[in-house]
Amino acid sequence: MPEFFNVLPPQQALAALLEVLPSPAPACEDVPVHEALGRVTATDLVSRQDLPTFPRSTVDGYSLRAADTFGATEGLPAYFSVVGVVPMGRAPGVSVNLGEAAGTYTGGMLAGGADAVVMVENTQQVDADTIEVVRPVAPGENVVQPGEDVREGESILPRGRLLRPQDIGGLAALGITSAPVARRPRIAVLSMGDEVVSPDREPAIGQIRDVNSYSIASQILRDGGEPVPLGIVSDNYETQLEAARRGLEHSDALVFSAGSSVSSRDMTADIINALGEPGVLVHGLSIRPGKPAILGMVADKPVFGLPGNPVSAMIVFDLLVRPVIYRLAGCLAIPEPARTAARLDRDLASASGREDYVPVRLRRNGDNGAEELVAEPVFGKSNLIFTLIRADGLVQVPLDKAGLYAGETVTVTLF
Amino acid sequence: MPEFFNVLPPQQALAALLEVLPSPAPACEDVPVHEALGRVTATDLVSRQDLPTFPRSTVDGYSLRAADTFGATEGLPAYFSVVGVVPMGRAPGVSVNLGEAAGTYTGGMLAGGADAVVMVENTQQVDADTIEVVRPVAPGENVVQPGEDVREGESILPRGRLLRPQDIGGLAALGITSAPVARRPRIAVLSMGDEVVSPDREPAIGQIRDVNSYSIASQILRDGGEPVPLGIVSDNYETQLEAARRGLEHSDALVFSAGSSVSSRDMTADIINALGEPGVLVHGLSIRPGKPAILGMVADKPVFGLPGNPVSAMIVFDLLVRPVIYRLAGCLAIPEPARTAARLDRDLASASGREDYVPVRLRRNGDNGAEELVAEPVFGKSNLIFTLIRADGLVQVPLDKAGLYAGETVTVTLF
Numbered sequence: 001m002p003e004f005f006n007v008l009p010p011q012q013a014l015a016a017l018l019e020v021l022p023s024p025a026p027a028c029e030d031v032p033v034h035e036a037l038g039r040v041t042a043t044d045l046v047s048r049q050d051l052p053t054f055p056r057s058t059v060d061g062y063s064l065r066a067a068d069t070f071g072a073t074e075g076l077p078a079y080f081s082v083v084g085v086v087p088m089g090r091a092p093g094v095s096v097n098l099g100e101a102a103g104t105y106t107g108g109m110l111a112g113g114a115d116a117v118v119m120v121e122n123t124q125q126v127d128a129d130t131i132e133v134v135r136p137v138a139p140g141e142n143v144v145q146p147g148e149d150v151r152e153g154e155s156i157l158p159r160g161r162l163l164r165p166q167d168i169g170g171l172a173a174l175g176i177t178s179a180p181v182a183r184r185p186r187i188a189v190l191s192m193g194d195e196v197v198s199p200d201r202e203p204a205i206g207q208i209r210d211v212n213s214y215s216i217a218s219q220i221l222r223d224g225g226e227p228v229p230l231g232i233v234s235d236n237y238e239t240q241l242e243a244a245r246r247g248l249e250h251s252d253a254l255v256f257s258a259g260s261s262v263s264s265r266d267m268t269a270d271i272i273n274a275l276g277e278p279g280v281l282v283h284g285l286s287i288r289p290g291k292p293a294i295l296g297m298v299a300d301k302p303v304f305g306l307p308g309n310p311v312s313a314m315i316v317f318d319l320l321v322r323p324v325i326y327r328l329a330g331c332l333a334i335p336e337p338a339r340t341a342a343r344l345d346r347d348l349a350s351a352s353g354r355e356d357y358v359p360v361r362l363r364r365n366g367d368n369g370a371e372e373l374v375a376e377p378v379f380g381k382s383n384l385i386f387t388l389i390r391a392d393g394l395v396q397v398p399l400d401k402a403g404l405y406a407g408e409t410v411t412v413t414l415f
Numbered sequence: 416m417p418e419f420f421n422v423l424p425p426q427q428a429l430a431a432l433l434e435v436l437p438s439p440a441p442a443c444e445d446v447p448v449h450e451a452l453g454r455v456t457a458t459d460l461v462s463r464q465d466l467p468t469f470p471r472s473t474v475d476g477y478s479l480r481a482a483d484t485f486g487a488t489e490g491l492p493a494y495f496s497v498v499g500v501v502p503m504g505r506a507p508g509v510s511v512n513l514g515e516a517a518g519t520y521t522g523g524m525l526a527g528g529a530d531a532v533v534m535v536e537n538t539q540q541v542d543a544d545t546i547e548v549v550r551p552v553a554p555g556e557n558v559v560q561p562g563e564d565v566r567e568g569e570s571i572l573p574r575g576r577l578l579r580p581q582d583i584g585g586l587a588a589l590g591i592t593s594a595p596v597a598r599r600p601r602i603a604v605l606s607m608g609d610e611v612v613s614p615d616r617e618p619a620i621g622q623i624r625d626v627n628s629y630s631i632a633s634q635i636l637r638d639g640g641e642p643v644p645l646g647i648v649s650d651n652y653e654t655q656l657e658a659a660r661r662g663l664e665h666s667d668a669l670v671f672s673a674g675s676s677v678s679s680r681d682m683t684a685d686i687i688n689a690l691g692e693p694g695v696l697v698h699g700l701s702i703r704p705g706k707p708a709i710l711g712m713v714a715d716k717p718v719f720g721l722p723g724n725p726v727s728a729m730i731v732f733d734l735l736v737r738p739v740i741y742r743l744a745g746c747l748a749i750p751e752p753a754r755t756a757a758r759l760d761r762d763l764a765s766a767s768g769r770e771d772y773v774p775v776r777l778r779r780n781g782d783n784g785a786e787e788l789v790a791e792p793v794f795g796k797s798n799l800i801f802t803l804i805r806a807d808g809l810v811q812v813p814l815d816k817a818g819l820y821a822g823e824t825v826t827v828t829l830f
Contacts, residue, residue, distance in 0.1 A: 053618065053620075055759075058798060087609070088609040089610030090619075092621070107610060107725075120677075149801045154710070156804065159567075165633035166800065168633040170801055170803075171614075171629075173623075174624075175615070195522060199587040199591075204506075205524070206502075207505075208507055209590055211587050214449060218449070218452045218580035218583040219580045221452055222452060259522070262521075263520070314642070338754075380563075380564075382434050383559065384564040385585050386585055415579070
């Protein structure tokens, strides 16, 4: 049973999948804006109004006609009659003419007839009704004009945008209290293997608890998808095919957590091909760990055969499934995972023609005065889930390198 | 009404608050592990078992006694009788003696008496019951030993750990199906101002919709807190004090989205002092935007007076409220916000003695062959929420610099 994979680098494998992945508008649902954080806009959103709707002061001071302040200096101030105060949240109710000013608060509306606001710091109270202004203001100074933030008809958030806290705030500012967002992509997860039992069971000798259903479901949640757990099925072709078929019917994509042996990997490929056309697209990746991964399409739905060992499964997930979940949600710019630079603390051997992903722990090293971040590889066989738990991130040894040297600055993808 | 703040740099202000913030064990709740992603462990978790519980093969091949392979080469292979196959998920049911081997799958248990596994690639099938082995294996080779991943009694996740997908997987591996996590910190948000109306209302002239309740609540959610919206209250001391007092009773911290005018900021400080000891700790930050921020403690609960303008409020939130939410959840290592390096595309003026936060948009520049990330400031008055919506992140101009130059490499905090 020797195996010959037609292995591809992960980026090339992903590109092959994305090329055939159709990009229809994902199913859309309206959600209240306060629940829309992290969701992806399903339509282009356009402002139905100017923001602000009225000229607003950016300072505490006096609104007045700028021209009346021209030439004012400390030595030769301009005098103004204070004709009132503009209340917050109401129509000004006061207008200014030549030589008149009205008290105005930050965020408040300008008095009628005023075209600028002089900061209180540049005024002196002369008596109850009179101030002197010691510095001139230009027309529009210290004022936000109607439509200066957003104009009516302006695109505010394009389709495919991942909503951040400020986007939620912007929607509220425009009175958009519910937003059309893409339904979360449903990703079915099928855990396979005669040796796998549910975590709530005590494994008998030779059995192990199901890790991948949990770690993969958490990755799906983190990336904005909705995990659809299909449970654990034994290493039987018919059972697996039937479970996969049912799972795929109600989901947008399917992830197999395959058994680890060659025979069960071959069975996963056969099942993907049996589910429908075009079937398996990529069988094997030039990475370690993660080589036995399988990518396919069944009609318009992506299908992933992840290696059974939990470390490989998680690493392949991040390289291939994560971007596809964002794409299924219609997300145009897939957010980069968080990364940091660190100095590698020992040599890492690899093999040319293969990308290695090595778990590292980060620590701050203050020995040389300036604190630096040091990446310390967490060694352990590649199928030990706790190597990832003890790690803060992954260092990639690129395809064209046979290793990395101690002291090199490397990029750590936080994980 | 001139104002003189006793302004502090934000890091110093945060340190002053954290110093007086008590660190009792936060209230704890048990949640099913598949809902525990992003939660913070409330106790030290210890493994109740070895993982794996039995010696597991890391390859497909044959389990056998390593000593029997010593000296085997291509030219002089060692011969083995195949005495059976170890089934997946069951006790092996087969043992090996001198010169015997048993078929063994990746992840499967070793045959009784075996201490190593030879990869199938290093064997040749001679006849139905006989193989030759062409390379020796050492004892333990291609085997994960019991307890090699985790040992019984070993600490697996310390208290105060933010749970990631692999942590969830590790808990499942050990049969821990529900985990003790800190209750999400409840952060009350009070939006103040006579001019502020709910987003579902059409503002009259002089009124604006409430942005901060939405953007701040989203930031709280993002950082693992539970927002407790207290609604909008008018610029009236008694009303605000009463709303704040009630809000604080049922929350772990309180955020005021203050009115923007000096008088309403002063009122916020007065209210914080009236709520209880020690009251206001810091009044003003040496940053722009965000200078009018207030930090205080009421008994053991932190209270924040955020500036009314939404941009300042969000920036101050990330500097001061975000770390406090993590601390309230008992999180020991506050996760760094995502950052990236980029080349600044124009000069940015600042003032020495003040940290400036400038929204920037990121674009890829491919002009010089190698693609680089360029940070382009999004200009606009600091109170325009859409400057943040059009931006990808913030560039900080440090306290001791009077600006940054075009072409400098800057760190962009993704926002």
